[in-house]
Structure formats: structure tokens, C-alpha cells
Amino acid sequence: MESSYRLNRKVEIRQCGDGLKGLGLFAAHRLTKGLKIMSEEPLLVDETRDDLAAHISYQFPSLSEAEKSKLVLMYAGYREPIALLPAGAVKDAHAGRAQRLQMIARYNSFEGIGIGCALSPGSAAINHACSPNAFLYYNSSFNYVTLHAIRDIQAGEEVTISYFQESVYLTAAERNNRLADGSSGRASEAKRNSMKSLREQLTRHHEAELPGPEETREAISASRELIKTMEDEGLFGLEMALCLAEQGRMFTILGDNESAERLNRQSMIIRRLCIGFDHPSCMLSRLERVGMTAE
Numbered sequence: 001m002e003s004s005y006r007l008n009r010k011v012e013i014r015q016c017g018d019g020l021k022g023l024g025l026f027a028a029h030r031l032t033k034g035l036k037i038m039s040e041e042p043l044l045v046d047e048t049r050d051d052l053a054a055h056i057s058y059q060f061p062s063l064s065e066a067e068k069s070k071l072v073l074m075y076a077g078y079r080e081p082i083a084l085l086p087a088g089a090v091k092d093a094h095a096g097r098a099q100r101l102q103m104i105a106r107y108n109s110f111e112g113i114g115i116g117c118a119l120s121p122g123s124a125a126i127n128h129a130c131s132p133n134a135f136l137y138y139n140s141s142f143n144y145v146t147l148h149a150i151r152d153i154q155a156g157e158e159v160t161i162s163y164f165q166e167s168v169y170l171t172a173a174e175r176n177n178r179l180a181d182g183s184s185g186r187a188s189e190a191k192r193n194s195m196k197s198l199r200e201q202l203t204r205h206h207e208a209e210l211p212g213p214e215e216t217r218e219a220i221s222a223s224r225e226l227i228k229t230m231e232d233e234g235l236f237g238l239e240m241a242l243c244l245a246e247q248g249r250m251f252t253i254l255g256d257n258e259s260a261e262r263l264n265r266q267s268m269i270i271r272r273l274c275i276g277f278d279h280p281s282c283m284l285s286r287l288e289r290v291g292m293t294a295e
């Protein structure tokens with residue numbers, strides 16, 4: 001029988017079927033779009049991945065024994081039979097080597113998921129997909145890492161995130177370069193190139209001094225195309241929420257407040273999908289809707 005570790009009632013960690021990706025996170029039953037799949041306290045948090053890797057061996061001794069054993073079992077760029085060693089000084093010395101801890105920090109921490117970079121046990125089991133079905137976020141207000149389903153996920157299906165959640169404008173080639181450690185990326189080249197050039201077009205529009213209505217209408221159509229491509233690619237993320245809000249602002253410039261409001265609502269829906277209703281920025285908007293804004 002296949003061995004697996006049940007992380008919570010919704011997901012389990014087990015070996016991926018293809019034998020290439022190592023461990024992965026799998027749905028224990030059907031997970032509906034928008035569901036919070038997990039929420040966990042990170043073992044370590046730092047400003048960037050480089051900082052986390054630089055500090056991990058100093059911080060490691062202050063973790064609890066339970067936290068240490070979760071951390072040393074993470075992927076370190078190569079698979080070592082740490083789990084098979086008998087408990088004791090040899091195992092501890094080997095598992096906690098500074099160089100190995102740094103590799104663990106590099107391969108398993110996630111940055112660009114909110115403020116800072118976090119290393120947490122459940123997220124360390126999540127593999128990359130170019131069209132992911134989940135979104136990872138570090139909620140610094142409550143100090144926990146959340147994972148939300150951005151589409152329905154079937155029982156037994158692997159739960160994946162994009163390792164480029166906040167760098168969505170990388171081309172397919174740039175992604176594959178960054179995934180050179182063995183993670184596979186199959187982003188469609190034409191679509192990713194088109195997203196990058198649409199973003200450049202929008203940036204030029206924002207940087208232009210006093211763009212006229214014609215230029216703004218052109219920028220709106222570029223923004224529509226960009227959002228449509230993101231949808232086709234399954235890239236429901238905070239960048240899509242930002243694009244919707246940005247398009248809303250352009251409608252405001254044109255005096256079309258109704259469209260602006262509709263886009264702001266859509267933007268908030270995507271934001272909630274990715275980071276949850278209980279994220280402070282989403283809760284605030286709920287208060288705003290009932291007229292309870294802060295003074």
C-alpha cells in the first residue's frame with residue numbers, strides 16, 4: 001500500500017506518480033474553488049529567500065524538536081535517507097548541517113507570497129505547475145501561510161501552485177530557466193510572450209503624461225486582452241486582481257464609474273479567492289460595504 005501523510009482533513013502528502021517530482025500534495029477529497037485548503041504557522045520567516053538561507057542555521061537550534069524534525073525531512077536538492085537513520089547524535093548532526101539547511105531554505109521557502117519569505121511544512125510539499133489550481137499566501141498580520149483552491153480540485157488530484165505567482169510576466173523561456181533544478185514548466189510560449197508585451201504597453205500608458213481618452217481606450221483594450229490571457233492560462237492570482245483594479249481606474253478617468261465599480265468588485269472577488277475572506281484587506285472591504293469604514 002502507498003504511504004502517505006495526512007496533513008489535514010483536506011490534503012495528504014505522498015509520492016507523485018511520475019517518479020520525477022518526488023513528494024507532492026494531493027486532495028483527499030473534492031476541494032471546491034475558493035476553499036481554504038490549509039493554514040499553517042511558518043517555521044521560519046525572513047525578508048527574502050537569501051536572508052532565510054543565510055540565517056537558517058542560526059535559527060535552527062531555537063526551533064522545537066517537533067519543528068526541527070519537520071524541517072530536516074524537507075527536500076534538500078537531493079534525497080537523503082535521513083528518516084531511516086536511527087535517532088541520535090549522528091542523525092542530528094547530519095540532518096542539521098549548515099549547508100544542508102541552506103539548501104532546504106532555498107528549495108522549500110516561498111517568497112513573493114505577501115510580505116517576506118516563509119518556510120512552512122505543508123507548503124514545502126507543493127509542486128509547481130504553470131496552470132496551477134491553488135494559491136499560496138503569507139498573511140503577515142496573523143503570521144500564517146494560507147493555501148486556497150483557485151478552481152475545483154478533484155479527489156486524488158495533485159494540488160499545485162505557480163512558483164512565479166508574483167512574476168507572471170516571465171516568458172516561457174525565462175520560467176524554464178528558473179526551474180532548471182528539475183521542476184517542469186509547460187507554459188505556452190506565445191501566450192506568455194503576449195502577456196509580457198501587453199504589460200509593457202500598459203506600463204507605457206501609465207508613464208505617459210496626461211494620456212488622452214483615445215490612448216486610455218487603447219490601454220483598456222490591452223488590459224482586457226491581458227486579463228483574458230491570464231484566465232486562459234489559469235493564472236488567477238493577485239496580479240489578475242491588480243489588473244482588474246487598474247482597468248477600473250482607467251474607466252474612472254473616462255468618467256465611466258459604473259464600469260469602474262464592476263471591475264473593482266471583480267478585483268476583490270479574485271483577491272478573496274486567492275487569500276481568503278479572513279485576510280485583513282478583504283475584511284476591510286466587507287466593512288466598507290456596510291458603511292463601517294474607519295474614520
Ligand SMILES: C[S@@+](CC[C@H](N)C(=O)[O-])C[C@H]1O[C@@H](n2cnc3c(N)ncnc32)[C@H](O)[C@@H]1O
Nearest residue numbers: 021022023075108124125126127128182183184
Ligand atoms: C517545495 S519542493 C516541492 C516538494 C518536493 N517535490 C519534495 O519531494 O519534497 C520543490 C522541489 O520539488 C521539485 N518540483 C516542484 N515542482 C516540480 C515539477 N513541476 N516538476 C518536477 N519537479 C518539481 C523540484 O525539485 C523543486 O526544487
